Amino acid sequence: MTKAISTERLILRPWEETDVDFVFDLYSRWVVQRFIGTEPTVMDSRTQAVAKLKSFQALDHPVHGIWAVTRKDDGVQVGTLLLKPIPKSGEEPTEPSGDVEIGWHFHPDHWGNGFASEAAEAVLEHGFASGLERVVAVTNSANTASQSVCRRIGMEHKGTTKKYYNDTCELFVVENTTAAS
Numbered sequence: 706m707t708k709a710i711s712t713e714r715l716i717l718r719p720w721e722e723t724d725v726d727f728v729f730d731l732y733s734r735w736v737v738q739r740f741i742g743t744e745p746t747v748m749d750s751r752t753q754a755v756a757k758l759k760s761f762q763a764l765d766h767p768v769h770g771i772w773a774v775t776r777k778d779d780g781v782q783v784g785t786l787l788l789k790p791i792p793k794s795g796e797e798p799t800e801p802s803g804d805v806e807i808g809w810h811f812h813p814d815h816w817g818n819g820f821a822s823e824a825a826e827a828v829l830e831h832g833f834a835s836g837l838e839r840v841v842a843v844t845n846s847a848n849t850a851s852q853s854v855c856r857r858i859g860m861e862h863k864g865t866t867k868k869y870y871n872d873t874c875e876l877f878v879v880e881n882t883t884a885a886s
């Protein structure tokens with residue numbers, strides 16, 4: 706069960722059935738989807754939003770999770786934060802690589818507030834406190850906003866990689882420096 710995480714300005718919580726409208730609004734936007742996947746597309750039906758929400762809820766794991774990020778003061782939804790196994794490149798597109806990735810999809814109405822970085826930092830802390838040894842992030846080379854989030858939360862740019870998602874991506878990595886102690 707995905708556990709709620711609280712930060713200074715945000716609550717990261719499990720997805721609820723009533724979040725469908727937000728999921729549809731978020732993933733039907735080209736500015737959100739344009740750098741996601743090898744052939745980005747926007748969501749064009751509520752049915753797809755229902756399926757996406759169910760897939761978010763289906764990740765039931767003590768450490769990994771997909772969180773709905775909400776503002777603490779008024780509960781407004783601002784985005785999605787993901788910590789999950791990253792699939793390796795190959796014929797079977799969902800085969801796990803053994804690495805765990807962190808990712809973020811935020812609503813453009815809420816960009817420019819530091820919310821993605823604040824949520825990601827808290828999820829990274831949760832992952833490391835739960836024993837993860839390292840976390841990776843991959844971005845499209847043109848996705849400078851996402852690369853900035855990686856850097857803000859202490860991830861190091863390791864150049865490009867073809868290791869994941871059958872794609873060439875910019876790779877960012879952060880090691881858990883407390884794992885061995």
Ligand SMILES: CC(C)(COP(=O)(O)OP(=O)(O)OC[C@H]1O[C@@H](n2cnc3c(N)ncnc32)[C@H](O)[C@@H]1OP(=O)(O)O)[C@@H](O)C(=O)NCCC(=O)NCCS
Pocket residue numbers: 736737738740741808809810811812815816817818819820821822823843844845848850851853854857
């Ligand atoms: C990637 C994405 C999450 C970045 O969102 P963001 O709001 O720019 O990222 P942050 O939360 O780190 O916010 C940083 C910005 O908030 C500003 N900011 C304002 N108040 C702040 C605060 N208290 N703390 C930190 N930053 C603050 C920063 O100056 C910075 O602005 P700038 O970009 O103009 O320099 C967003 O562009 C997005 O959702 N894109 C679509 C989905 C996507 O591509 N996901 C990644 C796939 S790899």
